[in-house]
Amino acid sequence: MNLTHLLTPQAQKMESSLVRELLQYSQQPDILSLAGGLPDETLMPPLPTLAPVASFAQYGPSEGEPALRKQISEIISERGLSVEFKQVLVTNGSQQGLDLISRLVLNPGDVILTEQPTYLAALQVFQLQGAVVKTVESDETGMNPDALKAAIEQYNPKAVYLIPNFQNPAGHCYSLSRRETIASIIDASNILLIEDDPYRDLYYDEVVI
Incomplete structure (x- = not known):
């Protein structure tokens, strides 16, 4: 899509970040x-080993450590979505992720x-981005x-925000049929x-969806 x-x-x-491009060149052996504030590693005092991080003495890529991005892409792929590591952006928590998404897609009044x-x-x-939030009735298995x-017919929205697993603050989990139905509506x-999904792996009992 x-x-x-x-x-x-x-x-x-x-456009692409010029700083990011410069840092990519600086990582070549x-x-x-001399383009950025990158000190000579040979003059640095010894640092503790942070395996398996390949390079930790300089600025890392702004998208996140490649090894971590690869792990995240593998986890997402195991959940049924085909994702390459270059499509993964590591953020400082979900709040930063929500902020970035809002800046990208939400105009005032959307x-x-x-x-x-x-x-x-x-x-x-x-709301800080100027978006208009409209709530939709939900029950114990998710959004109705x-x-x-x-x-959708009434408001012509730009986006739908959902927390399908252990919803905050209601705590419910979407049923599989509810997930599939909502996905088809949104796709159409x-x-x-x-999708805000911080709690998927944090459960104490088997969850039936």
């Missing part, structure tokens, strides 16, 4: 880069649909599909799904 039409005008004008209730800090991020369809509407 091509979602470039959802990007804000500012996001569509974004045959190059001595509508985003959320569960009722939902994560308060996410609401703050969306009929209510979601009605809200060609809008963005923002």
